[in-house]
Amino acid sequence: MTTSMKAAVLEAVNAPLIIKDVEKPSVGVGEVLVQVKSAALNHRDVWIQKGQYAGLKFPAILGSDGAGIVAEVGSGVDVGLVGNEVIINPGLNWGDNPNAHSKEFKILGLPDDGTFAEFVKIPAEYVHQKPQHLTFHEAAAVPLGGLTGYRALFTRAQAKKGEKVLVTGVGGGVALCVLQFAVALGAEVWVTSGSDEKIAKAKALGARGGVNYKAEDWEKTLQAEAGxxxxxxxxxxxxxFKKLIELSVVGGRIAFFGGTRGAITNIIPGRVFWKQLSILGTTMGNPSEFAAMLKFIEDHNLTPIVDSVLPFTDAEQAMRRMDNAEQFGKLVLHVS
Ligand SMILES: NC(=O)c1ccc[n+]([C@@H]2O[C@H](COP(=O)([O-])OP(=O)(O)OC[C@H]3O[C@@H](n4cnc5c(N)ncnc54)[C@H](OP(=O)(O)O)[C@@H]3O)[C@@H](O)[C@H]2O)c1
Structure with a gap:
């Protein structure tokens, strides 16, 4: 049996990902070894490469998203899992409280080695059957973005059929999942993007309309069109973010999971409390939400949007494409 595998390794801050041979992980008690067929990028991988993430360690194998085949199981795990086609939940150690994660919470792909490798080991409870209607490439596009988007839209913002939902920066991996979920829910969905082309693509996916956030007074245009x-x-x-407060109805809910544009320094308190707004921070999701998200995808026969599938050897090129926000949908690596 071979004891080495190919992985895309990050050796230092701002270093390119290098494909090299590393030791193949060996499964421990309660774990499975997944042969990664496809992996997908998240902005998190780029933040880590740039050194803008807590708990950096090198060398690191990044990658939170993956789908593949169970190759081996550790002791205590049903051997019947071997050969199963699976998708990995990258939100580890959520803990007992469904409302918030525990101190031990971590995301696959730092500190633990992630999916940008031919094999990844993971406790068995984090592998789920791959939705049958999805290919490995499509399935790899689901986990982190789908989970984050599902919790943001359903658990935190409590979106309902018929409500008006705005998804900002729709070119983002999570944002696109939210668009698909909200359309499937039967909400009236509007988007923003820095690209008119991405707005047109979002409309083709069911968005009612959208505006370019680079345009002056875009929020006024949006309000005139959508209310x-x-x-x-x-x-x-x-x-x-201030504009999102202005764009919300009285009693509206704003859920946010990222800070791509940095700190919010200009909120006028009265605009929030007088409008009875709920501003909701959210991160990833708990194991029940992951299972519910997969069920929602299956029930609605949703296929995640894949921007492109690149050979594993182009992992660094994929990182640059994400850094430049060129993609519409997930960047997927064909690993093995
Ligand atoms: N807390 C969590 O659990 C969690 C989970 C996932 C991601 N995140 C964070 O959320 C952010 C997005 O992650 P991702 O993986 O979806 O990244 P991504 O795929 O790279 O998307 C980033 C998107 O941000 C949009 N954007 C840039 N400037 C904007 C602006 N001024 N207004 C509105 N949108 C703007 C762009 O949309 P357009 O291309 O349409 O212009 C871009 O595509 C990152 O900061 C990430 O670290 C957090």
């Missing part, structure tokens, strides 16, 4: 929103799902934050 105010019951729910806003954002990951940009920054001083532009």
């Amino acid at each position: 105010l929103f019951d729910v806003v799902i954002d990951s940009a934050a920054g001083d532009g």
Whole structure:
């Protein structure tokens, strides 16, 4: 049996990912070894490469998203799992409280070695049957973004059929999942993007309309076209967040899971409390939400949007493409 495998390794801050031979992980008690067929990128991988993430360690094998085949099981795990086609939940050690994660919570792909490798080991409870209607490439596009988007939209913002939902920066991996979920729910969905082309693609996926956030007074244009929103799902934050408050109905809910545009320094308190707004931080999701998200995808026969599938050897090129926000949908690596 071979004891080495190929992995895309990050050796230092700002270093390119290098494909090299590393030791193949060996499964421990309660774990499974998954042969990764496909992996997908998240912005998290780019933040880590740039050194803008807590708990850095090198060398590191990044990658939170993956789908593949169970190759081996450790003791205590049903051997019947071997050969199963699976998708991995990357949110580890959530803990007992469904409302918030525990101190031990961690995301696959730092500190633990992730999916940018031919094999990844993971406790058995984090592998789920791959939805049958999805290919490995499509399945790999689901986990982190789908989980984050599901919790943001359903658990935190409590979006309902018929409500008006704004998804900002729709070109983002999570944002696109939110768009698909909200359309499937039967909400009236509007989007923003820095690219008119991405807005047109979002409309083709069921968005009612959208505006380019690079245009001056975009929020006024949006309000004139769409009115105010019951729910806003954002990951940009920054001083532009103020506009989302203005765009919300009285009693509206804004859920956000990222801070791509940095700190919010300009919120006028009265605009939030007088409008009875709920501003909801959210991160990833708990194991029940992961299972519910997969069921939602299966029930609605949803296929995640894949921007492109690159050979594993182009992992670094995929990272640059994400860094430049060129993609519409997930960047997937064909690993093995
Ligand atoms: N807390 C969590 O659990 C969690 C989970 C996943 C991601 N995140 C964070 O959420 C953010 C997005 O992650 P991702 O993986 O979806 O990244 P991504 O695929 O790289 O998407 C980032 C998107 O941000 C949008 N954007 C940039 N400037 C914007 C602005 N001023 N207003 C609105 N949108 C803007 C862009 O949308 P357009 O291309 O349409 O312009 C871009 O595509 C990152 O900061 C990430 O670290 C957090």
